[in-house]
Amino acid sequence: MRSMDKTGPERFSTPIALDRDLFMRRLIASLGHLNEGILGSDLTGAYIMNVGLSMGAAIEEEYKRFWAIDRSLTLDEYAHVIVDLKQKIQGNFSLVSKDAQKVVVRTTSCPFDTLVRQSPSLCFMTSSVFGGIAARNFGYAKVVLHQRIALGDPGCYVTIHLQRTPEAVAALGKEYVPDLNRASPDIAEQLHLMEQVQRLRKQLGETTSRWEEVMQEAAEAIGAFDLDGCVTYANARWRDLVGVEGEEVVGNIFEQLVDAEDQAGIHQLLAQAAQGKRVSGHQFRLRHRTGSLRTLRMSVGAIRDDRGHIVGTLGIVRDITHEREAQRLKDELLTTTSHELRTPVTTIRGLTQVLLRGLEQGHVPSPEVLAQRLQLIQRETDRLARLSTDLTDVTKLQTDALPLRREHFDARSMVEELVTGRREALLKDRRWTLSLNLSEHPLPVWGDRSRLEQVLDNLLDNAIKYSPDGGAITVDTQQQGDKVQISITDSGIGIPEPDIPQMFTPFFRASNASTYHFPGIGLGLYLCQSIVHAHGGTITVTSQEGQGATFLLSLPDASQQPVEEEA
Structure with missing residues (x-):
């Protein structure tokens, strides 16, 4: 099949070799087994119509093959088939008119000569050829013979309806749709084969379409x-x-x-x-x-x-990129957690053994030494408790089960209490100075106060831990539009620029944290971000390595929250 339609004058040049004698031989061969006594019966008419439908299908395929098309015929192409074929079999037909609804044709002679007067049903031959072609290409066809040479009229006047309009329904005539039940056996077999081919083509197209859809999705x-x-x-x-x-x-x-x-x-x-x-x-x-x-x-x-x-x-x-990364993080978690657990456990066990051995030998340490050792044990125990809490919270976050007990409270007073407590804890070690800049007005927040205190505690811990040489730590609170903002700034080791985008990733630790051998498993900031996000807020970090870091929390202003949220 050629890929493009022919255009220009050659488009309507003669596509098939068909003359009157060939046409008549086909007809005689198809009708030869019929008894001449029933040539005028309805049975003969039905048979002739089915022969015409079959011949029309073959003729249509020859025209399409010559024109190199694999689509339905256009109106102009269909009209040309009528005129061209009729002239080739000496029907002398002329086209009266054509439009989207019907085609009107007239002739003054019949290709069957005197045979048509002996068997008027032969009129069904050519009408079924054109009706069948129309039905296949336009979805519907009804041929109405207004004048018939076979009945003694001076000419033949034919209307071929292409649409099921009220005019077509009301007109006398025959709708040309292949009917397997009414067709004679040999024609029925041809039509059945044609139907099977069309069905197989459709199924193949549907199968190909489904396969492609499955592959793409x-x-x-x-x-x-x-x-x-x-x-x-x-x-x-x-x-x-x-x-x-x-x-x-x-x-x-x-x-x-x-x-x-x-x-x-x-x-x-x-x-x-x-x-x-x-x-x-x-x-x-x-x-x-x-x-x-x-x-x-x-x-x-x-x-x-x-x-x-x-x-x-x-x-x-x-x-499997994410799977590999998850496995890497899991392995890193196990390694880091094992190390983090081993350090406090070793310290607690060592101090406990020293104290027990001294008591067994009757060597009671002085109150100052005993207090110092017990404080160290308490610090390492608190470290274990925080690690256990972090791991538990991460597990809850993975299952979306981290609970929030919301209430209305003033974030300004919350920050003030936390900073005051930290100052008292830092009195014995004067390496750090902790400054607080409070907003002039209260900062209403709707949230879980204990969880937000956990966030601020973690950030203050980091500010102190990552400022090993001491320095200034500043906490600011302010109202910024419809946001309550809390920032914590330190003057510690800072964060390398390439590490900043990953600072809130689970188990990630800045490269310089490992260099300084700071303890931790990289869950603190991940938990902080998760808690803040659960409150509808954001947390960001800005830093330059060696010049400290600033963490900024932004929470929704509770005065902008609907009253019913408090319920």
Whole structure:
């Protein structure tokens, strides 16, 4: 089938070799088995109509093949078929008019000559040819013979309705729709085969459409490769992996999309699949258009043709970047938590053993030494308690079960009480100075006071811990539009710029924190952010390494909250 319609004068040139003698021979061959005694009966008319429908289908296909089209005929094309075919069989038809609803044709002679007067049902032959073509291309056809040479009229006047209009319904005539139940056996078989072909084509189209839909919506990236490793098919999921649509991936050598260190492994993987081996779980890295690397797991198998020959490979790829990161964080959590637990436990056990050994030997330490050792045990116990609380809270956050007991309170007074308590705790160590700048007016907040105190305690702990040489720590509270803002600024080691975007990621710790050997497992800021977000607020950090850091909390002003929220 040619891909484009013909245009210009040659469009309506003669497409088929059909003359009057050939037409008559076809007719005689189709009617030869009928007894001449029933040539004028309804049975003969029905049979002739079915012969015309079958012939019309064949003629229509010849015209379409010649014009190189695989769609329905247009009105002009259909009108041309009528006039062209009638002239070829000496019907001498002329086109009177045509529009979207009907085509009107007139003739002064009949291709069947005197035969048509002997068997008027022969009129059904040509009318069913054109009615059948119209029904297939316009969805409906009704042929009305207003004048008939077979009945002694001076000419023939025919209207072919193309739409089921009131005029068509009211007119006398025959609707031309292939009827398998009424068709004679040989014609019924032809029509049945035609119907089967159309149904199979439709089913194939639906199956192809469903397959394509499944492939495009699949959770995994699916790709097909030829034996040279060139991508011949890629579904939509590849956009997430490489940053471009699957169609853009097609035509690339897959090995070249992979990270350079993993290309040899992919080459070997596809080679194994091309030999008929199935390989599952191969891990490699693929570079996204942004430059980031994705860790993937791929399973491959051979694609075979209908003779069993391997013609390519099929790969199903799953992005496991997040899984790998989660596993890395889990491993890091276990390692860090183990270390964090070991330090206080070792300290507590060592001090306890010293005290017990002294009591067993009758050596009672002085009150000052005993108090110092008990305070150290208490500090390490508090550290264990905080670690246990953090781990419990993280578990609750993962299941969205962190409870909030909301109430109305003044954030300004909450901050003032916390800072006052911290100042008293820092009296013995004068390395740090703690300043407080309070807003002039109360700062109403609707939230869980104990959880917000937990956030501020954590931030103050960090300000002190990450200022090992001491320095100024400043706490500010203010009203900023419809937000209550609390900031904590220290003059400690600061945060390296590349680390700032990840500071609120679970288990992440700034690179300089490890350098200074500060204790911690990287959950504090993650918990702070989660609690603040649960209150509808935000928490941000600004810092320069070596020049301290500022953490800023923004919470909704409770005076802007609807009254019913307090219930």
